[in-house]
Amino acid sequence: MRSPIRDYLDAVIRDTSDITSGKVSDDIPELARVDPDLVAVSLSTVTGTVYSSGDHEHQFSIQSMSKPFAYAMAIEDHGLDEVLNHVGVEPSGDPFNEFSLDERTAKPRNPMINAGAIATHGLIKSDHAPASDRLMDLYSQLTQRNVEIDESVVASEMAAGDRNLGLAYLLSAAGALHLNPPAAVAGYVRQCAAMMTVDDLALMAATLANGGVQPNTGNRIFSRATTKQVLSVMASCGMYDAAGDWMTSVGIPAKSGVAGGIIGVLPGQIGVAVFSPRLDHHGNSERGSEMMRLLSENLGLHLMTAGRPARSSLREVHTAQVDDEAATIYALQGDLSLSSIETLVHEITTNPPQDPLVVFDMTRIDEVLQVAHETASSLATTLIDQGHRVIFVDPTEAFADFRDEEGREVERWSPEELREHTSGS
């Protein structure tokens, strides 16, 4: 059975077919040879299901879409503070600022402009293997296939690489480059020349959406903190000098590449990738940008709307006889964040349980934020002090070391035990 999501993506391609403005990049001769009418879109959920349409098997070079991933690798290598010492996080404001370092800090303004990306490439540890080899390995982990470099793209970019060499030498002069300039540029060009399909890129974006865990392999590639940093910088600086326009009209962290690709990430939900080689004057794919705008609008991806109310953590409250005692059973679900646990807290504080037993059924719980842990601890203390017997049903050990504020442990049952001990509801 054909997926209607696939149908939807077909429609996105169809509905943007009249966009033939913009022109293929001629900065790099090899890129100029592409068929300008190629078009593709791909979408990957955080569970790793990929839907795509158009020329989704066509390979093109990742180019600047590599920057977020190289930035992530540098952070994993050195820690965030060290990387922030070398590359800033502020939008450049002006296309011409790309040439210059920040006046006050003498650092490149952010890792999404070329100067910052070259400095970032230079930060990647290369004791045991060149940074570009390590990045190919990273790409391969992210895409679950053996990613390769197109050497003709490398050769073409090196031949047309004066601008990157210029930036690299200026960085070096400012003490902001950890490799010699030609080596940094050569490595950076290889980083950009990896060949990808939109399906690959959607999966890479989905790994960022999924907090750094590759959806299919389950491997944690980047820490949550690194992922958060990368996505924040993509949101502020990813689409060059029109940050405010992109934030209002599309509203998701994104990064474009000069070959015509754009990736976008809705944290927690979806990674998307589009491809169309004709570029607007900012250097972003003209049709690709419109495809992104449509996806954002139709799929409700905009950051400022997508974060709909998290389901209440309180799935159900019921009373039952447990071991012949009256019990109030609170069944919880989902992530325990402050906003989600608040319903539970509100219920218990305004409508305290009357039964001697209080059971928290956490069978359906996913992640527990620290603040929820503390809130639960505080709740437990209150209930125990009021004479209740508190039981946690916590098979995923979300509350593994749980103690109340007085340091008292609570009783723990398995779901089976709860079922066995319960009679009637």
Place this chain on the structure above:
Amino acid sequence: MRSPIRDYLDAVIRDTSDITSGKVSDDIPELARVDPDLVAVSLSTVTGTVYSSGDHEHQFSIQSMSKPFAYAMAIEDHGLDEVLNHVGVEPSGDPFNEFSLDERTAKPRNPMINAGAIATHGLIKSDHAPASDRLMDLYSQLTQRNVEIDESVVASEMAAGDRNLGLAYLLSAAGALHLNPPAAVAGYVRQCAAMMTVDDLALMAATLANGGVQPNTGNRIFSRATTKQVLSVMASCGMYDAAGDWMTSVGIPAKSGVAGGIIGVLPGQIGVAVFSPRLDHHGNSERGSEMMRLLSENLGLHLMTAGRPARSSLREVHTAQVDDEAATIYALQGDLSLSSIETLVHEITTNPPQDPLVVFDMTRIDEVLQVAHETASSLATTLIDQGHRVIFVDPTEAFADFRDEEGREVERWSPEELREHTSGS
């Protein structure tokens, strides 16, 4: 029973008590008279429950935190396009740019800097009542109480108002102001002199978090689209010239006021407000910024982490006998966005129902995005074509005019009908 969330907020105040740097604004004499040690924090869920700590009943002037709301009113009055013709959405990059209009567009760069805020105030319709009166009325709807202006703050700001007058006259000279300059400044100063508590502000922020609907009254104050625009601009331009730093370290749309307040919004979840009068060199509350950072970290508010996987729309699949026929019942829940409905689609396409009857139970459905509508329409067509009888249980009429792609209506039952017709599960 005391709420543990209240305890948490107490801790936020306690843990930032060593921050006594920064200084109270002396731009406006009346503000300089405040007790610099006042401190408060308040948090409101999108269901309207407010938790607070510290001097949460202390009233102070809203100042620049009024800007998002005035911007929202201007958009509601004229439509977004017309407002964009007069005020941009790009971060200013530089504190000194506040004095100038954008070189290329001759518009103020965004509505969060003073020039843009004065232009925005001038856009608010004032045929029947002064803009400042209409804003007081708006504040009162948002806070559910009668908000008042502190005339001594008004007088003090007017006496120290040369900078605003200067901006207003420059705007007028550029044809970017719809009122005469002294009237625009007088109105803008009144807009800023409304007295608020952090509880009021948290509730105002929660209205933005709630897509424009006041959580307690349920009144729609701003459209979803207006709210999205306002939050986007807060995210890009709300915290002056350190947009990238704020996005990485705090990561939520926010706006500060010179009296020491900051509001922040996690779309779909929470509005927060903090207060501490000492300001850093950007003009943001020094302790307030740190309180915001703590709240973001501890409560998981960061945009790039908060958007955890929406619960699957597919709550449950079970089979039952309905009217003596075998039926597969898909129970849905929550918002039907693409990422949430995808689980359902995936299930049906990979594991098609074998029973002649297919029931979609939408009793627990909230909002339905357009793309989900289309996806469901496409699914229905496929199922009908395969010979299934499709029944919608849709008491909220989320799919009121639903037809499949061939234009065929589906059968509709109430939840009671479903229960009555069903035997066994």
Place this chain on the structure above:
Amino acid sequence: MRSPIRDYLDAVIRDTSDITSGKVSDDIPELARVDPDLVAVSLSTVTGTVYSSGDHEHQFSIQSMSKPFAYAMAIEDHGLDEVLNHVGVEPSGDPFNEFSLDERTAKPRNPMINAGAIATHGLIKSDHAPASDRLMDLYSQLTQRNVEIDESVVASEMAAGDRNLGLAYLLSAAGALHLNPPAAVAGYVRQCAAMMTVDDLALMAATLANGGVQPNTGNRIFSRATTKQVLSVMASCGMYDAAGDWMTSVGIPAKSGVAGGIIGVLPGQIGVAVFSPRLDHHGNSERGSEMMRLLSENLGLHLMTAGRPARSSLREVHTAQVDDEAATIYALQGDLSLSSIETLVHEITTNPPQDPLVVFDMTRIDEVLQVAHETASSLATTLIDQGHRVIFVDPTEAFADFRDEEGREVERWSPEELREHTSGS
């Protein structure tokens, strides 16, 4: 007999008659009513002879050409250091910088842009009379006639004065304005509305060329130091944002006004004024700029070429019998600057006088720079020590208190005495 210089000026007008591009300023309604084909040129020597051609009796408002004179008055009132504390001397670089104060100093960048000119107007002492009255008095001294304000221009500019009010309020907010903003703007508008002919303006420019002394009345209006400062700032900042282009192509200190006038000064030689109402996009008279370029080229006014070798100070060396003694007589002429006196020094040091008497005939001497004074003192000592009798013929008392380095006076004769005592040559 008709002056050929007048003919030359006729030719300048004739040779630029095909320049009809640019447009009359419509910033100020009253200015927009002018006949765009009016054209005039006038030239005044530092001896006060004025030559002109075209509509040289047509009166138009001085506008921004008033700025150098108001700046001079402020310096005379307060001293240069105090004025530099309030207004800088750097070119603004960018038309849009006019709106802003210098980032580092919070001062207007220079007195030739409007913000700086308004601040400068506010610096003029007005204890006994309004600054604009004092300026009319100044203009009258400079032009030798009773200069008057066109009140219709004042009214028109005040009605269209939002930009100036904006700048004035911003200056006031930054503590950089010594009057209340409306008063400063009202005064500044009067300063600009004085009615002038090109002949008036040429004479005003000639006063600057003449080191601050009005050529005809001989009254010192500005000190030499003030004049030097004013001309320096005109050279760097007078023609808005194309300082380098003006310096290379025209090469004289200049200032334009929005009514279509431009004044230019060749220090020590000439003041010029041109008039043609159509402006280029910088706000400078289009035809007027070309007339200035022609004048510079044809008259050799360019600063980098005009300063031809000063005539040697040594007019003649001859020997004669003076009181029956052999005497070497050095006849000097012109200004004694270092470069001009160097010929004398070179002659005496390489070819020392052999006669017992050494006479310096300073009858034709003009000004004596300090360094020349010292050089002469040193020369005298050497000659006296070598046994010469040194006589100064110094009727203008250029060397009034002259002593040699040992403190010895020299003998002094009048020209008549020299003639009487001399026999043969």
Place this chain on the structure above:
Amino acid sequence: MRSPIRDYLDAVIRDTSDITSGKVSDDIPELARVDPDLVAVSLSTVTGTVYSSGDHEHQFSIQSMSKPFAYAMAIEDHGLDEVLNHVGVEPSGDPFNEFSLDERTAKPRNPMINAGAIATHGLIKSDHAPASDRLMDLYSQLTQRNVEIDESVVASEMAAGDRNLGLAYLLSAAGALHLNPPAAVAGYVRQCAAMMTVDDLALMAATLANGGVQPNTGNRIFSRATTKQVLSVMASCGMYDAAGDWMTSVGIPAKSGVAGGIIGVLPGQIGVAVFSPRLDHHGNSERGSEMMRLLSENLGLHLMTAGRPARSSLREVHTAQVDDEAATIYALQGDLSLSSIETLVHEITTNPPQDPLVVFDMTRIDEVLQVAHETASSLATTLIDQGHRVIFVDPTEAFADFRDEEGREVERWSPEELREHTSGS
């Protein structure tokens, strides 16, 4: 006999001996090894006499003081228009702009900043010899000795040359460099590593002061037009980002070098050079700048004061019997510019000659500007038409092809003929 000018220069060194602030450049290791207390000053007249004091035989590298001379060579090679197509003439305004090309023109802003100087070096023709060899040849012509490169400085600068390489690659990427970047930088570094004394530099500056003619050899090295352009650009852009401050306080075209030298030019009069290795934060010699300020003040070099009234062209009017006819003899002198000839015109037009013969004695005339030629032509026509016989005594052939406006030639005599024909005075 010791020159008092030499004494004066001694005093300049003595009076600045307390200036020990600033620090020796450490950008280039070889430069850092200099004795920081070295100091020298030299002054050359346009007649080639050189006075100096201090370590005036110490050789140091010319560095950026080479820029005006390389710019002159490029203009001579290609013409001004072609050079202006590649390098602008506007001050950069900001030290950080040096990294970037002009936003609108994509050209380096001016030839005095490094980017512009490298582009300029690339413009010098090198078909027959490398540009740096041609520059050494130029330096040798200017200094009348065999100028050599310090290869250790070259090596040191190449080793520390990342910034220049960066600029060169960026220029190349923008299509603004006519050599490959490493070659351009290598050549530019050689251009800067020529070893000079202050005496050499003063003589080089004096050549610019002398309109492009080397004072001692009399060889024309640069055309008048080229020299004017170079001096104009030095005036606007020579002292980096404090153009206005330099123009007001020193007031002569100048250029500094990172080794501690500064050259300055008073057109038509003097070239100066100072040397002291400690630099201020602009990169200009700290003590050198003060020496220049003193020289300007004491020697009256400031452009806005130095151009004192040119001597009247009219040296003398007398009547005599020439060939038994009454004759009015006008003896002229100096340059015939408009301002200098004006006295003659004024005399003749207000006080027309009554004698049948009118003799213009041009024996002491130097240069004749075009406008003076025309003025004289017009004068002659008038006199002839009034019945006068007009005789030119013009031994230098300043008026070689002279005809009056009707095309009539005038009678020409040699000075001897005049003397012979004249009786009485």
